[in-house]
Amino acid sequence: MKKTIGLYVHIPFCVKKCAYCDFASFSGREGDEETYVDAVLREAERRSGLEADIATLYIGGGTPSILPPQLMNRLLSGLRKRFVFLPDAECSCECNPGTVTADFLSVLRSHGINRLSFGAQAAQPRLLSLLGRIHTWARVEESVELARQAGFQNINLDLMLGLPTQTIEDVKETLEAALQLSPTHLSCYGLIVEEGTQMRRMVESGAWTLPDEDTEREMYELCRETLFRHGFAQYEISNFALPGFACRHNVDCWKRKEYIGLGSAACGFLGSTRYQNPPLLSDYLAGKPAEETGLSPEDAMFESVMLGLRMTEGVSNRDFLRMHGVSINEVYGEKLRKPLAQGLIAWHGDRLRLTRRGMDVQNSVLVELL
Numbered sequence: 001m002k003k004t005i006g007l008y009v010h011i012p013f014c015v016k017k018c019a020y021c022d023f024a025s026f027s028g029r030e031g032d033e034e035t036y037v038d039a040v041l042r043e044a045e046r047r048s049g050l051e052a053d054i055a056t057l058y059i060g061g062g063t064p065s066i067l068p069p070q071l072m073n074r075l076l077s078g079l080r081k082r083f084v085f086l087p088d089a090e091c092s093c094e095c096n097p098g099t100v101t102a103d104f105l106s107v108l109r110s111h112g113i114n115r116l117s118f119g120a121q122a123a124q125p126r127l128l129s130l131l132g133r134i135h136t137w138a139r140v141e142e143s144v145e146l147a148r149q150a151g152f153q154n155i156n157l158d159l160m161l162g163l164p165t166q167t168i169e170d171v172k173e174t175l176e177a178a179l180q181l182s183p184t185h186l187s188c189y190g191l192i193v194e195e196g197t198q199m200r201r202m203v204e205s206g207a208w209t210l211p212d213e214d215t216e217r218e219m220y221e222l223c224r225e226t227l228f229r230h231g232f233a234q235y236e237i238s239n240f241a242l243p244g245f246a247c248r249h250n251v252d253c254w255k256r257k258e259y260i261g262l263g264s265a266a267c268g269f270l271g272s273t274r275y276q277n278p279p280l281l282s283d284y285l286a287g288k289p290a291e292e293t294g295l296s297p298e299d300a301m302f303e304s305v306m307l308g309l310r311m312t313e314g315v316s317n318r319d320f321l322r323m324h325g326v327s328i329n330e331v332y333g334e335k336l337r338k339p340l341a342q343g344l345i346a347w348h349g350d351r352l353r354l355t356r357r358g359m360d361v362q363n364s365v366l367v368e369l370l
């Protein structure tokens, strides 16, 4: 049987940089969009020789929905020409609600995109403005409505927690507003104040104050409880889905399934090598090669545990044994003792999982294993 892999395509353009964003994304580069799509298709041509079918496609960014419909059409037709997609492939596209049009969505549908992910973030105008988002909540509602009219049923909304001035009441209101839109999936991310961002400068200068740890934990708990009540299951630290709607692309990445990454800053994982394309648009367009990192057996085992523990199902010892030829206990038995005793991780039959408490301190658990 032919193997299956994932495909990720990075679109690095945005209307405007958000205050918290350290992703490889650039504003004011509309003139480069066409050249970029052609460069991605050339890369697709180079990387398309693998004997593998595409099980999942994820178009992320940046803002994929910033591309004019005819360019997205060129990109998707080009990918379909170069790769063989499984008939039931999960094909996702990230959209910024400030940029979505009916024409754009219709192009996505015509090429088999069957899952949309909207960066909605928060329902309060003051928070959207503080984040530097280009849309209102009304625009989120309109975009989801447009998506429904175009025939999309599988819709994710990204929400953010732990924002400066955000209250528990704000989170409650945002969750209610989000659930009104009947999404199949919600991602609730805690804000990370990244170096070099406007957010970092504002927080460090004292102009913006973050909620304390207890309040942020309470926000997260509120998300969990509210979403459980509405039939969502948590399948990863930040991700919740109705039955059958977990994002297959992300789950495959956490299970260390191979994937091709195309575009500037895109990462890929093939065989025992991870690669990253040049993060700078100019370097990518100039044809600078990807940086490749060969994984040692130890790296691969650590990845299995690190990525597996993000998921609520945890890491299967049987899968670990099949993949690496040794059991989790043979490699990490000694190092697991402390977090097991502290109740941060626990065995559930064949699976090692983070406990609820362990989810809050995932990084310190991983440091024990390093």
Ligand code: SF4
Binding pocket: 013, 014, 015, 016, 017, 018, 021, 022, 023, 025, 061, 062, 063, 096, 119
């Ligand atoms: S839209 Fe997304 S990628 Fe673009 S600047 Fe904002 S957070 Fe970053």
